[in-house]
Amino acid sequence: MSGHRNPAVAVDVALVTIVDDRLAVVMVRRNQDPHRSQWQLPGGFVRLDESLDDAAGRVLREKAGINDVYIEQLYTFGAVDRDQRERVISVTYVALVTADRVADEFPDVALAFIEHAEHAATLALIVEGKSAAVAFDHADIVGLVVKRLRGKLAYVPIGYELLPERFTLLQLQRVHETILGRTLNKDSFRRTMLASGDLEPTGERQSDVGHRPAALYRYATTSL
Amino acid sequence: MSGHRNPAVAVDVALVTIVDDRLAVVMVRRNQDPHRSQWQLPGGFVRLDESLDDAAGRVLREKAGINDVYIEQLYTFGAVDRDQRERVISVTYVALVTADRVADEFPDVALAFIEHAEHAATLALIVEGKSAAVAFDHADIVGLVVKRLRGKLAYVPIGYELLPERFTLLQLQRVHETILGRTLNKDSFRRTMLASGDLEPTGERQSDVGHRPAALYRYATTSL
DNA sequence: ATAATAGTGTCTCTAAGACATTATATT
């Protein structure tokens, strides 16, 4: 078809979760050059016989032991020199998962907390309390991940992906606040969510909470 | 690095404009199989020494004679069988341009009007009055283009890209209505736009319009 | 004068924010 060589195509997946009201992303420690011992997103090359979405799913499974999560394509990074070894185009994905499903027994895998410097363009990834060196352009990718999640939250119900099946309104609000990086008005949040039609009362309540127990809701699967 | 072969990577660009209050996209007629004589978006393979963004700009220049327009990445299509000849991953872009800048002297290039079937998931591309056959998955791409533009319009001032340098509020409203596919409230649109800070009065007015002439505005380059 | 759209002023309605009050669990 053409005399040109083809670039390599990789998928990199930002698997995002929330731990203690903090946003975190699963990262893998590199054990070879370049960027040896730095942290990168789970990724891999796309095979000729699998779609991009399938490749992203496979990467999640192989590198992080995760299956069946919310995942969507984010952006494709294609600067010429983003990998110094060869030309690599990276199709990136965002995935959301509850913290309890993040397998911590995987080697060289860690949760990196995403910290926003005050009004700064950059963000820091904190692994085990220390600011982590990030390989390639993966810090840019995580930056875009946060932007995407914030933008999406206003009109797509993605908060449920980060909560157990049954949850209270306050838990949902905390998830939104963690993603947005700011506090929300409780009354307004409550009204908006209940009016959205996305919530379904389970009829159950919390227990053992030391105060009036909140009603538990689940995500209303809008199977019309 | 790996024993795998690499897929081909193409960029396809949806160059969108508005003619007579109708949304249109530039398409190129194929003169070889597969899909011979069907219409496709201007596209080309990514060279190893150019970024994705550069490749998109080059495609616009070479295939449609267009330079210096608003352009942004849309989505990357990667189904295994989207091109029956070989594995091709397509990084797609949306570009916006005023109708007068669309070069009509290019061979095999035509403006395809985008028509929305009532509440249908699909859309039709009309070339010279007839519904056009679209090659590959490019109809899906155009469908996503419309979705993206609609979503973006609410919070990013992209309407200006489809208007001459000086324009009236009603012209801007028509652009928004054309993209959204519905009428907008005039009073509210006017207030919202003037309050946005994106508009700068030129002090000039229309002439030869057969009615009270409207004030002409320009896009306020927010050079803080 | 007439036609046609521009532009202003005002009223209503809806949704968000603020805040007060009552309810219900654990300790």
Added chain:
DNA sequence: AATATAATGTCTTAGAGACACTATTAT
């Protein structure tokens, strides 16, 4: 009883929609 959060009700405020009225040009 004390404490802590849940849940409800009401008031205020901001913005969108509706609509009436005035303004300004070409014919």
